[in-house]
Amino acid sequence: MCGIAGFWNPSRTNERQLRHSLDPMLDVLDHRGPDERGSRLFVDQGLALGHTRLSIIGLAHGHQPIETDDGDYAVTVNGELYDYKRIRTRLACNAYVTNAKSDSAIALPMYLRDGLSFVHDLRGEFAIVLYDHREKQLVLIRDRFGVKPLYYAINDQGIVWGSEVKAILKHPDVDPRLCPKAALHQMMQVMVPGSTAFAGVEALMPGHMLVVKLRDGRLETKTTRWWDLEFPTSHDGAADPAPFVQGVQDRLIDAVATRLEADVPVGCYLSGGIDSCSILGLATTLQQSPVKAFTIAFDNAEYDESNIAKLMADRTGAEQELLLLTEKELYGPAFERATWHAERTFYNTLAVAKWHMSRRVRACNYKAVITGEGSDELFGGYPFFKRDWHGREDDGGLFAGALLAEEDQQHPAWQDLCGFTPSWIQPWMLTLQRFGPLLSGPMKDLLAQYDPVGEVAAAIDPNQTRGRHRLDVSQYTWCKTMLEGQILTWGGDRMDMANSMEARPAFLDHHVAEYAVTIPPEVRIRGGVEKWVLREAMVNVLPRELYERKKFAFMAPPAHTDPVKRAALQEMIDHWLTEDRVREVGFFDRGTLTKFIQDAWVETDAAVARRNDIVINHALQLHMLHGQYVEGLPLPTVD
Structure with a gap:
């Protein structure tokens, strides 16, 4: 798990200038890869590849960028490429790449053998940037669901890319500006697939590749979808559910076993839902030693699942790390840092809670956890x-x-x-x-x-x-919009990697997903019970209390539920929504917004109050993003 960044500007071929542009991009991605840093410059092409490494597999053999011995091909990889040992034995990687012991080292030999079709044989969560000097071809690739991020900006000078938008904004050819249309989307929580909060910066969509070629001194680009979650046009309505239950069980066991592969300890995120509990139960069965489980607890019983999580931890003999979060942790400096890492607004302080949790994981000397994201979607x-x-x-x-x-x-x-x-x-x-x-x-x-x-x-x-x-x-x-744009970004990778911690969502293994779409609807939801097929597949893993439990709202308690939280949020509003900044940002009428916030604090309808809380969070963070990225204000420290 790492950070990647780079650019291609054919008109700039000065080595010092290339290095001067690349280094700040890597500096701002240091949290994604604090263990090692590498770069490869193709000076005569004006092309730079950069990498910051979080070492999890091949601890002493994973330096990137990875090159062929002749120097004509180079690649940077963020994420995990599973099944790499099996693939490596078939490819004879050492014939191409001297340092070939990490999982990432299979990418170049696969490309040299199969061309761009090599992506179909990749299993895992990844973002890849590969340069073919002989063909003057650059390829950006993103995994099937978008677990790993990859962004780019194309302008008259060339192309700039990075694992996070903040790296792109450090390049001298990119002007940091918030996009007004994106602001509207953030306020309503749903981004247009492929868009970001910043003008001119795009996200490479999941299951897509962007190919850039140099022709007659100009860069030409083409985007291609190489995978999609494709549901059939019909299902067998009379299908026996038993084979589907077994099919889910078999594939999920394999997905969890695959994600336990690492040269460092792997833990589990554990909430009170059947998704993370299933992951913990399987990991416990597959692993000889006890599993470390990390759980978030809130100081509001309506939103807290930690009692159910403890039940699962006790059943499996897991060593549980419980993190209780109050308004002191969910607002203030941590909220600001979570916003900076998210690079967009979020509707609930669950993102801040996830930031704290990844911080605790690293404090416990863990670099990787398996998570339950994707189960609800599938x-x-x-x-x-x-x-x-x-x-x-x-x-x-x-x-x-x-x-x-x-x-x-x-x-x-x-x-x-x-x-x-x-x-x-x-x-x-x-x-x-x-x-x-x-x-x-x-x-x-x-x-x-x-x-x-x-x-x-x-x-x-x-x-x-x-x-x-x-x-x-x-x-x-939902998968084409909110899974990638919300759950896997500010609810996933961005908060995890903020503290140099890798999350591995086993449910989003493509073998699990491609099987899940074939399951008839009446087997997925049966007798009004959501995720029925998963419950049955995990019946011997889950406690009965959890097996019978309905879906719970995994959110942090909104500010309106507690006068102390409300006061903490109001303090941030007073600091960030100043008259000058609201005028400078230009999104809101300050008088109307101020009255809305005042009225929101006395709203008695619970549903309306939750929606008001969402609006306030988004409005606050739009101004926070402007301060952090456009004004360049420093980030606060967190105790």
Whole structure:
């Protein structure tokens, strides 16, 4: 797990200038790879590859960039390429690469043998940048679900890339500016796939590659999708569920076993949900020694799952590390640092909690954990999936105002794309209605011309939704948007790697995913029970209390639930939403925004109060991002 960065500007061929541009990009990624740093300059091409390393596999043999002996090919890899030992024996990697003992070293020999089709044989979580000097070809590759990030900016000078946007913004050819359209999307929580918070900077989409070629002194680019989560156009409605239960069990055991492979200890994140508990149960069975489990606890019983997590830890004999978080940890300096690492706004301080947890993991001398992300996406675990198939069953409880809409919403672009408006986007449509009146005049004009809800729908391939079951459509559209744009970024990689810690989501192993899409909807959700097939596959792993438990809202307690948290958030608002900064950023009318916040603190409707909390978090962080990245304000230290 590492950080990668670089650029290609054919008109700049001065070695000192290349080094002067690359070093600051690597400096800002030091948290992703504190163990080692490397670079490779192709001076005559104006091309630079950089890498910061977090050593997990091949501790003494993993220096990057990795080159062929003749120097004509070089690669940087962020992430893990599993099955590397088996592949290495077939490739005779040492014939191409002198330092060939790490998992990343298989990439170049596979490319030399198979060309760009080598990506189909990769298993794992990865972002790869490969340069072929003979063909004058640069290739950026991102894994199937986007577990590992990769961003780029293309302008008249060339292309700049990095594992995080902050590295790109350090390059002299890129001007750090917040994008007004992206601000609207952040306020409503749903980004357009491939976009970022910053003007001119794009995310390489999951399962895609960007090929850049030098022709007649100019760079030409082409983006290609090489993998997608493809649901079938029909399912066998009378299928026996037993083979599917066994199929899930077999593939998940293999995925967890694969992710226990490392030259350092591997722990597990453990909440009270069946996903992380299943991971811990399997890891305990597969590993000879006790597993270290890391759990977040909150000081609000409605949002705390730690009692269930403790039950699972006790059952497996895991050594549990419990981290209790209060307003002191969730607001203030840690909130600001989490925002800087996220590079976008987040609706709930769960991101801050994840930052604290990865910090604790590293303090316990662990560099890697296996996590449960992806289970809800593949097996129909979220309440909005069930609502899309079976209709509204209740008011949503703690989900109302955050993950579920209190009132049904429709949008023509989504009706056209899916035949219905997915329930997962409906609460964010209501959030859009809440913050619309708070905007400044120019932003209101932009919103009158620009439809953020429709733009998200326009970014999704209609060929993957037509003719599919409603549950399949709901799961697919969520995976194409919120899984990558939220759960795997500010809820995953960005908070984990902020403290040099690698997360390995076993459910997102592509062998598990490609099997999961074949499971009939009535086996994924059976008798109204979400993730039924997973529960049955893990019946001998999970405690009965957990096996029978409904989906829980894994969120941090919002500020409105506690006067102390509210006061802590208000202190940050007073510091960041100054008259001068609000005017400079230009997104909001300060008077209207101030009144909204004052009214929010006395709101009595729980769903509306949760939505108000979301709006306040996003508004605060937009100004925080401006201060951190545009104004260049220093980050605070955290005790």
